[in-house]
Amino acid sequence: MRALCWHGKGDVRVDDVPDPTILDSRDIIIRVTATAICGSDLHLYDGFMPTMESGDILGHEPMGEVVEVGKAVTNLKKGDRVVVPFVLACGSCFFCRRGEHSGCDVSNPNAHMAREAMGQSPAGLLGYSHMLGGFAGGQAQYLRVPYADVGPIKIDSGLSDEQVLFLSDIFPTGYFAAELCGIEPGDTVAIWGCGPVAQMAIRSAWMLGAGRVVAIDRVPERLRMAEAGKAETINFDETKVYDRLMELTGGRGPDRCIDAVGCEAHGAGSADAVMDKVKTAVNLATDRAHVLREAIMCCRKFGTLSIPGVYVGAVDKMPMGAAVNKGLTFRMGQTPVQRYLRPLLEKIEAGAIDPSFVVTHRLPLEQAPEAYKTFRDKQDGCIKVVLRP
Structure with a gap:
């Protein structure tokens, strides 16, 4: 598949990489239909976030169609349309039970790295350094979503991708x-x-x-x-x-x-x-x-x-x-996104807000490297970029 990969400060490229596969029974694979560039992605692009490695796939604001489902995931099925939160959370640890999903004690496999820097480890995050889990991000054609029985929210209505995409983060x-x-x-x-x-x-x-x-x-x-x-x-x-x-x-x-x-x-x-x-x-x-x-x-x-x-x-x-x-x-703090998915989706469905107002640029994934620079440098009236893999 094609994916946007980090290769160093100011150097991101769309590369051919292996397709993701189910690694755990709680995983799903989605075909990404829309994904966005976030302001916090620029901290990676500009080299401020440590523990990035060349070839890491970026992106933590994705949504798409479920194409494969792990055996333990019963709330989703192939063909479902989902928005994926950037926070990965197990759903059952001390913090998840309190609705503090961004403090999940389980989802970061590299918790020892985060503890050295922060005292304790926060949750794992999609596409946001090895200290926060080393998970592949969603600026790609396909994405493996861990803890899919807890995170992604199913979209049953006819709302457009751009109306619901930003439930993932912003x-x-x-x-x-x-x-x-x-x-x-x-x-x-x-x-x-x-x-x-x-x-x-x-x-x-x-x-x-x-x-x-x-x-x-x-x-x-x-x-x-x-x-x-x-x-x-x-x-x-x-x-x-x-x-x-x-x-x-x-x-x-x-x-x-x-x-x-x-x-x-x-x-x-x-x-x-x-x-x-x-x-x-x-x-x-x-x-x-x-x-x-x-x-x-x-x-x-x-x-x-x-x-x-x-x-x-x-x-x-x-x-x-x-x-x-x-x-x-x-x-x-990092947002405990899972806590807000349902109530904020209901606000969108009720017409209280249409988050798509923020989109200024719509581009194919292949143009992502140029889009990062345009967004970082605040050129061409760029406020929010949506990429279509």
Whole structure:
């Protein structure tokens, strides 16, 4: 089959690779009908995520048609149309029983590697490094899905692929980010970044009762999409974010802040952002955390900071004094996608949201290497790419 493979920093190629096979009775094989490039894929593309190996198949936002079913999978059959969550979860361990599927104790076969870096291992993830399981990803013609009796959700309605595809990651992630904030009716929610997850977080914040949503970015088409979602916007190239947020909130600061950017944050010439860029360029740091620092400084006292943006290592110069003295609450994590699949599918079916609004580029898998560069460099109005294997 054809699959998009990682070969090093900035080097991804569509290669011929062996077709996947059933390796465990809980596996299924799907023929991928749609798959997307995620902002967190760029952390692999840009070389920030460790334990990648040449030839690894990328992608963690797939859906498709079931073509083969392991003997232990009774909830799915050949021909079913499914969306596959990026989190792999056993369904029965301590964390899965609590609905915390992204903390699954069983699904990462390389848990020892993750424990060395993090203290404990999170769940295995599709297409996201050997430290997180070494599983082949879904930017391919076919995909083996482990723990298929727990993860994939069957789509029985006539909804299009693009309407349901983002149940795999960015819709649950944006919703989870907004939910972690503990939004109370009328709250002001500030969201850093206007990429795909942030766009879903904007719509989710309204669903959860926000009174005001402010989105921060500098890319015109992303800001326009945020405005279409009824957010007020700040262009950080034109306006000092802290000053503008204080103006909008009467000097108090936003009640809830969401860092939907993660480890590759930019800052309009700010000293900390410049230092981050220099240090990561010479391997003295792993993450550029300007947004996280800025959100801490902007958030109101006793406010909440939600972090769905991906961080991969240690972060320098964190203003912990401000966080402690302001009494901030931090909530963060990989999304326990399985918990959200059914309720969010019901929202799509009810017409409360059509996640396909975020798609700007539709391309064949063969054009994936060019699409990664276009997406990374924010060219051609690119916000979200859907690939058709």
